[in-house]
Amino acid sequence: MTNTLLALKNKTVLFAEDDDVMREQTAEILSMIFKQVYTARDGEEAYERYEDERPDIIITDIKMPRKDGLKLIKQIRQKDYTTPIILLTSFTDPSMLIDAANLSVDGYLLKPIEFEQLTLTICTAMQRIQKGLGLIKLREDLFYNIGTKEIYYKGNYISLGSKEHELLELFIKNRHLTLTKEDIATHLWPFDPICDSAIKNLILRIRKKLGDDIILSVRSIGYRLNTYDEIKDLSDTLHPID
Known part of the structure; x- marks a missing residue:
């Protein structure tokens, strides 16, 4: 995991979360891992940031206004199956998790986020593009x-x-x-x-x-x-x- 974390110092992440406090706190943690952290308040804004910035990995909440995490992932996956995506949720609805799996989600994080689990999930999600980490x-x-x-x-x-x-x-x-x-x-x-x-x-x-x-x-x-x-x-x- 150490070599993956080192490589992330040159990578960017998009974090989508509608809760202002959680978004700011998590973004601060992510800034210690990644070169650049982009944030979004909802699915619509998240997709716009994705289009503009093309982040190396995406972490998105499952429940957000205007466009939820599943709809965001589906829109991205229509043309991009390369970028790793991690789903953040406090729900255990089986149908939601099945829908997410069908959208090729690379990992899941449960709220509240623990730092160790965050880093482990990110490293696991990045494994399929490990060769590009350099x-x-x-x-x-x-x-x-x-x-x-x-x-x-x-x-x-x-x-x-x-x-x-x-x-x-x-x-x-x-x-x-x-x-x-x-x-x-x-x-x-x-x-x-x-x-x-x-x-x-x-x-x-x-x-x-x-x-x-x-x-x-x-x-x-x-x-x-x-x-x-x-x-x-x-x-x-x-x-x-x-």
Whole structure:
């Protein structure tokens, strides 16, 4: 669940709820999870926000004025089966739940909303578009978000210098390859001559921030990214950079 929550920092959510207090309180919680939170007071306004903003996920109450949650979902599903939708309800009417299931609802939340259940339901709903979230697991609790180009360790943001970031991104894009010093120099300093010590110092700085075994040297060839799966079984030809 951790990697999904990290990826949501670059996603948007539409929250439709007619109760003003609950809408404001829940929107504040959602703002800690998502990049942007859009709100609506009823189904009509919610559909307008959906059309204008195209959120990555929708959470809607089942009972709302002007247009209820089921009618809203039905209208959206007429042309969009990709966006995950979570239904918020305090009702247990079987017919309503059956209607919602037939509309391909991705999850349900019961009022009052509990934070743990909220995050779990959101993560579960996002699973079917998980491939689009753009997270790369570099090692245990260390993730790179392709969308935001950010590094997180145990949920905390790690700041990198501009050249450090450029080099790490180069390794990530070529994470199954070994890069020579010439490859690195050409990419990071295309118009300037650079000495080997500059490359080595740059890699040492990354290792200091992300871990000693994050980048490995391949004897007589160059360097490569040590991905999560490779950490468990290192080849004899790979050695941490001195």
